[in-house]
Amino acid sequence: MLIGSKLYYFDSLESTNEYAKTLIKDAPEGAVILVDQQTGGRGRFGKQWYSPEGGIWMSIILRPPDPSLITIIAGVAVCRALHMNGVLPGIKWPNDIVLNGKKIGGTLTEIIDKTIILGIGVNLNIREFPDELEATASSVFLETKKHLEKKMVFDTLCKQLDDCYIMLKQNKITDLLTEWRHYTILLGQQVVIEMPDKELSGKVLDISRDGALIVMRSDGKIMRVVAGVCHLRKK
Numbered sequence: 001m002l003i004g005s006k007l008y009y010f011d012s013l014e015s016t017n018e019y020a021k022t023l024i025k026d027a028p029e030g031a032v033i034l035v036d037q038q039t040g041g042r043g044r045f046g047k048q049w050y051s052p053e054g055g056i057w058m059s060i061i062l063r064p065p066d067p068s069l070i071t072i073i074a075g076v077a078v079c080r081a082l083h084m085n086g087v088l089p090g091i092k093w094p095n096d097i098v099l100n101g102k103k104i105g106g107t108l109t110e111i112i113d114k115t116i117i118l119g120i121g122v123n124l125n126i127r128e129f130p131d132e133l134e135a136t137a138s139s140v141f142l143e144t145k146k147h148l149e150k151k152m153v154f155d156t157l158c159k160q161l162d163d164c165y166i167m168l169k170q171n172k173i174t175d176l177l178t179e180w181r182h183y184t185i186l187l188g189q190q191v192v193i194e195m196p197d198k199e200l201s202g203k204v205l206d207i208s209r210d211g212a213l214i215v216m217r218s219d220g221k222i223m224r225v226v227a228g229v230c231h232l233r234k235k
């Protein structure tokens with residue numbers, strides 16, 4: 001197994017993604033950095049990522065031929081690992097793992113030269129969140145009252161990431177996207193997508209072979225969205 005063939009484990013780091021960057025030259029592909037807690041965990045757009053003990057905080061060093069679907073396979077692998085443990089989250093494009101409408105995990109993909117640092121955070125057994133996160137964030141434990149063994153979920157996740165990464169390298173894109181469509185909560189939903197310079201609203205139709213979201217505006221125009229923050233429109 002490539003993913004996790006080398007493991008760097010620490011009680012605490014500022015951020016596994018930042019630490020992974022210091023290993024880029026030396027660590028083999030598939031190396032995993034895993035910690036019990038992060039003191040400066042980071043989310044997308046430079047946001048803080050709440051990372052106390054009880055979650056899975058990890059980064060993986062990858063050197064794929066084409067980086068475009070890494071976030072997609074990460075979402076599929078996290079969903080597979082949790083579904084195998086009886087928890088049924090979904091994917092909100094591009095990188096959110098959601099359960100009962102709340103975010104229980106996320107991925108942060110960073111590219112440095114030709115190396116990808118894939119950061120994954122899963123709020124597994126966290127029992128409370130700071131006030132400012134409570135409305136939007138949750139954990140597997142809070143949503144299901146199940147306490148899943150962190151080591152077991154981590155091992156399953158590494159195995160599923162390995163499997164999805166092999167599929168990607170074998171160009172089994174159709175199969176991977178079929179699985180992503182199965183897990184996503186977005187198909188057919190009305191969304192608003194925030195981009196740096198504009199907003200787009202419409203209905204989600206599909207995902208493209210390079211991971212872009214396909215959205216139909218109310219005037220019928222079909223748009224391809226490559227990056228942004230996606231919000232489900234309240235009904």
Ligand code: BTN
Nearest residue numbers: 015017041042043044106119121
């Ligand atoms: C997001 O949804 O905004 C992405 C969250 C990514 C969090 C993980 S936890 C492990 C890794 N190290 C970090 O500092 N961030 C990622």
